[in-house]
Amino acid sequence: MRANFQHIAPFLSTGDADNMLRIAESFGSFGTYADEGSNEGLGEQLPQRFDAAFHYITAGIDGSGNPDDPGTAIQRTNYFRETYAYGSDVQAAGIESFMEHPAIKQAAQQISGRNIIVPAIVYANILVPGQELAIHTDVPEFRGANRKELPQWLLVTMLHSGLFDQWRIPIVTCVSWFGAARGGAFTFYPDGPEATRESIPATHNSAILLDTDAVFHGVERVVEVQPDLPGIDRETRLHFLGQDQWQLRNGERALAGYGWPDLRYSISWKAYCFSDAAEEALWAEGSDNLTVEFILDRLEAALRERGVLDGARPEPTQFALMMVENFVRFPRAGSGSPADLPPP
Numbered sequence: 001m002r003a004n005f006q007h008i009a010p011f012l013s014t015g016d017a018d019n020m021l022r023i024a025e026s027f028g029s030f031g032t033y034a035d036e037g038s039n040e041g042l043g044e045q046l047p048q049r050f051d052a053a054f055h056y057i058t059a060g061i062d063g064s065g066n067p068d069d070p071g072t073a074i075q076r077t078n079y080f081r082e083t084y085a086y087g088s089d090v091q092a093a094g095i096e097s098f099m100e101h102p103a104i105k106q107a108a109q110q111i112s113g114r115n116i117i118v119p120a121i122v123y124a125n126i127l128v129p130g131q132e133l134a135i136h137t138d139v140p141e142f143r144g145a146n147r148k149e150l151p152q153w154l155l156v157t158m159l160h161s162g163l164f165d166q167w168r169i170p171i172v173t174c175v176s177w178f179g180a181a182r183g184g185a186f187t188f189y190p191d192g193p194e195a196t197r198e199s200i201p202a203t204h205n206s207a208i209l210l211d212t213d214a215v216f217h218g219v220e221r222v223v224e225v226q227p228d229l230p231g232i233d234r235e236t237r238l239h240f241l242g243q244d245q246w247q248l249r250n251g252e253r254a255l256a257g258y259g260w261p262d263l264r265y266s267i268s269w270k271a272y273c274f275s276d277a278a279e280e281a282l283w284a285e286g287s288d289n290l291t292v293e294f295i296l297d298r299l300e301a302a303l304r305e306r307g308v309l310d311g312a313r314p315e316p317t318q319f320a321l322m323m324v325e326n327f328v329r330f331p332r333a334g335s336g337s338p339a340d341l342p343p344p
């Protein structure tokens with residue numbers, strides 16, 4: 001079944017769209033999106049998103065193989081992110097009206113089929129030339145199971161297993177693009193991982209709304225303006241210098257300079273979606289919460305039913321690898337060629 005999504009262009013008024021660029025400028029500098037903390041006893045030796053990372057390193061962005069060595073893969077995908085608003089905590093002045101934008105909320109109602117839309121977060125991503133984003137699904141949330149308590153790969157596995165749907169909090173994501181970057185199309189599998197990959201250009205002042213927790217998606221490579229990708233690591237920051245100019249720095253050391261048109265800048269908005277007040281209350285009050293023991297037992301039982309596991313439960317790292325391998329079905333190489341969507 002084709003996923004529900006809306007491609008909106010133009011998205012905001014001309015002035016509001018330009019203001020999104022000004023907000024990034026006043027933010028001043030962007031850090032890389034590093035891994036969050038580890039989770040003891042739950043495959044803590046593995047990266048939080050090893051599900052997507054391991055697949056990318058072998059399969060690349062389109063499933064046909066990755067010519068990069070793993071070291072380059074990290075630079076290529078270690079993009080820049082800052083949070084503009086998280087609940088009532090507003091980090092970027094001027095983002096409040098975007099967070100509560102009636103048209104976005106209305107579209108989210110249509111996508112989710114739910115009436116109550118509670119905006120949760122607005123964050124900005126910047127990819128520099130040569131960067132891309134591995135195919136993945138976003139980190140979902142369930143009653144009692146979110147990224148504060150559980151590793152991200154486990155939450156992703158829970159969603160793809162379909163075993164915890166009754167506890168899931170549906171989240172709709174709006175990804176919007178601003179600026180003049182070349183390349184960096186949003187690429188996704190609206191008909192499922194076995195079907196054709198489609199792409200939407202990251203055109204200034206356009207947006208897509210969809211369930212990114214369920215639909216595999218990524219970002220195609222931003223057009224390179226210099227032959228080598230700079231040595232981006234966790235300490236690297238992207239600083240705004242004024243007059244459309246940005247600079248990539250490790251501490252005091254400049255790595256590269258870019259103009260606004262070189263950078264792919266997107267803003268993501270995410271909202272929880274509830275059918276009614278009772279469903280929202282169930283989430284807010286924390287009743288009917290999942291426990292980690294219940295989650296692992298249920299996944300383990302499903303692995304045994306599939307004949308994948310017998311004997312004792314493996315040690316945590318092995319168990320984590322087994323769960324991701326068996327429940328997360330990535331798009332395969334050859335599952336269709338990229339097709340561009342017609343304009344909306």
Ligand SMILES: [Fe+2]
Nearest residue numbers: 137138212217
């Ligand atoms: Fe995503």
